[in-house]
Amino acid sequence: MVADPKKNATDERLASLTLPQESGWLGSARQNALARVKATGLPGRRDEYWRYTNPAALVQADPGTTVGTPQADPFDAIEAVVIMVEDDRVTLTEDLPEGLEIMRLSDAGKADIHWARDIYGVLEMRGSGPVPRPLAMLNTAFATDGVVIRATGKIARPVHIRTVGKGDLILHHVVRVEAGASLTLLKSGTSGARANTVTEVDIGEGGALHHLRIQGPDHHRHVNTHVFVRQAAETTFKSFTLSANGQMTRNEAVIELTGDNAVSTTACAAFGKGDFHHDDTVFVTHDAVNCQSRQVFKKVLRDGATGVFQGKILVKEGAQKTDGYQISQALLLDDDSQFLAKPELEIYADDVACSHGSTTGAIDETALFYLRSRGVPKRVATDLLVLSFLAEAVEEIEDDGLREHVGACLADWLSQG
Amino acid sequence: MLKIKDLHVKLEDEDKQILKGIDLEVPAGEVHAIMGPNGSGKSTLSYVLSGRDGYEVTEGTAHLGEHDLLDMEPEERAAAGLFLAFQYPVEIPGVGNMTFLRTAVNAQRKARGEEELSAGDFLKIVRAKAKDLKIDAEMLKRPVNVGFSGGEKKRNEILQMAMLEPKMCILDETDSGLDVDAMKLVSDGVNALRSPDRGFLVITHYQRLLDHIKPDVVHIMADGRIIKSGGPELALEVETNGYADLLEGAA
Structure with missing residues (x-):
């Protein structure tokens, strides 16, 4: 019999984990996901979807060791509803504005009937086709806990999930923005030894979610994240990620536009050096009329760092008047760094405007001389030219205060080298 | 102030000699103009003095006061008091004009061992100087040169010059792309900076700019050499007769 390294790795990882014992809807969702991940197998080096990023560190049973201490949190200065997650310990706050419900996933799972049931593992499963996302399946099965958030009104104060990881973190958040409601979700923290995070977002008609994430200069970071988004008609989803340093980061965003006139933006500004490996993988499905999607991904790489972008826009039959825009760009500060990009468009409607572009370039010598x-x-x-390059992504943040805050954070980290 | 001796420069990547022995001295308090046809090496001279990559000095020296310019990085030359107003100022999206100016002013102060300007003091000074050049608050806030008209870009160069207070200013075809009003505004800005302890080297194709910025000495450059030097009347001669006569005379 020929050894199958992919199956062995999957078996080993599954054997190292314990399925939380839960009955009810959460238990069923976990069982369902377990069956799916067993059937699919965890990502291996030969999987096309992992061609540019070696999944070994994210898959192997041994998560590695925790290094470093948590730094000051970049969102500390922002007044928010703060939820602390320390490994699998979720600490909620009592002080919630009207129209906002927050629970632990583990508590939501104990309820016979809970709104999260229609989302947990459901959006993840929808997002696992046509490309399987086994690390997300694994997460749905084994998530130690997570935060379940529901907005029923326009919530002015952001919700801030602050994670301090130590061991092998598996977290699963569920967000429901009801029709006409709006929410800003901030995320920050350290990954610990390793982190696998899934966030499922369901936005009801006319609702809006602003998703702002900072993956700080946590050199040890080994993290893979999935954000699954389902947007009804007239909804807005805007996501921005600032990512600095970190040995292994794979951020996947899977967005489904199911209602007409929805707007969806994902952006990321990432910079790192040396063993920095940053992978953005995005899949946007247009399945309604007159929707706009926009992706702006910018990476600055130096001293042998690697950046990856895989971005696909799928326009289904009937998704007329789709307006899709995608740009992925890398600034390489030396010859040792590399950027691997795979932009894709697949269009089955005939009245759409879709554009995509990808560029890799060096620093503009004329501009450098001008400044000097x-x-x-x-x-x-x-550093100024790096800021200039990343600014196009940062400008995607709608809120002036948050945009300036993130810009200042970025400048600060750059000046620290 | 500025002393250039027998300066020979070739392109780094090509075997092409651009400057073939330049001798030039600009004392403090004087304005010297360099005129010459296209390809005579005027812009190269400004780039070599300010330290742009891509050129190789094969012979000669250039000093600013005691400083051996050719041995310094571009930012060191700036801190020593050299300023080049670009023919084509560079656009830098995402970096506020104000941030850029303050970074530059404070970097130079730091390099000279002086105390950095506080945000408040800087703001006061920049507002006053911007007003003289008719640069409004909006232009100061915008990203460096992005969306600026030709005239605005050149006024922005002069604002930088005014803020950095250099000892030696080189203006590389500052008149290109300017209409009459803009030229007047830019020239007024330059004239306001004329002082007994500051020198100017004004590079231009046309005599027109020199109506506004009156030079003490005019040099005619051709094929990498200064072929003639004289008073302001030399510029008028060029205006009337073109370069042809002068070039023939030199040959």
């Missing part, structure tokens, strides 16, 4: 001729030292001038 004004007395700005080379290192600072390079």
Whole structure:
């Protein structure tokens, strides 16, 4: 019999985990996901979807060791409803504005009937076709806990999930924005040894979610995240991620536009050096009329760092008047760094406007000289040009205060090298 | 102030000699103009003095006061008091004009061992100087040169010059792309900066700019050499007769 490394790795990982004992809807969802991940197998080196990122560190049974201590949180200065997640310990706050419900996933799972039942594992499963996402399946089966959030009104104060990971973190959040409601969700923290996070977002008609995430300069980071989004008619979803440093980051966003006139934006500004490996994988499905989707991904890579972008826009039959825009760009600060991009469009409607582009370039020598001729030292001038390059992604943040905050955070990290 | 001796420069990547022995001295308090036909090496001279990559000095020296310019990084030359107003100022999206100016001013102060300007002091000074150049608050806030008209870009160069207070200013075809009103505004800005301890080297194709910025000395450059130097009347001669006569005379 020929050894199957992929199956062995899957078996080993599954054997290392314990399925939380839950009856009810959450237990069923876990069983369903377990069966799916067993059938699919965890990602292996030969899977096309993992061609540019070696999944070994994210798959192997041993999560590695925790290094480093949590830094000051970048969102500390933002007044928010803060939810602390320390490994599998979720600490909620009592002080909630009207129109906002927050629970632990484990508590929601104990209720016979809960709204999260229609979302948990459901959006993940929808998003696992046509491309399987076995690490998300694994998460649905084995999530130790998570935060379940429901907005029924326009919530001014952001909700901030702050994670401090230590061991092998598996978290699963569920967000429901009801019709006409709106919410801003902030995420930050450290991954610990390793983190696998899934967030399922369901936005009802006319609702809006702003998703803002900072993956700080946590060099040890080994993380894979999935955000699954389902958008009804007239909805807005805007996501921005700032990612610095970190050895292994794979952020997947899977967005389904199911109602007419929906708007969906995903953006990321990432920079790192040396063993930095950052992978953005995005899949947007247009299944309704007159929707807009926009992806702006920018990476700055130095000293041998690697950036990956896989982005697909699928326009289904009948999704007329689709307006799709996608740009992925990398700024390479030396010859050792690399950017691997695979932009894809698949269109089955005949009245759409879709554009995509990908560029890889070096620093603009003329601009560098201009700055230096004004007395700005080379290192600072390079940082300014890096900021300039990343600005296009940062500008996707709608809220002025949050945008300035993130910009300042970025400048600060850059100046620290 | 600025002393250039027997300067020979070739392109780094090509075997092409651009400057073939430039001798030039600009004392403090004087304005010198360099005129010459296209391809004579005027812009190359400004780039070599300010330290742009891509050129190789094969012979000669250039000093700013005691500083051996050719041995310094571009930012060191700037801190030592050299300023080049670009023919084509560069657009830098995403970096506010104000941030850029403050970074530059404070970097130079730091390099010279001076105290950095506080945000408040900086703001006061920049507002006053911007007003003289008819640069409004909106232009200061916008990203560096992005969406600026030709005239606005050149005024922005002069604002930088005014903020950085250099000892030696090189203006590389600052008149290109300017209409009459813009040229007047830019020239007024430059004239306001004329002082006994500051030198100017004004590179231009046309005499027109020199109506506004009156030079003490005019040099005619051709094929990598200064072929003639004289008073302001030399510029008028060029305006009337073109370069042809002068070039023939040199040959």
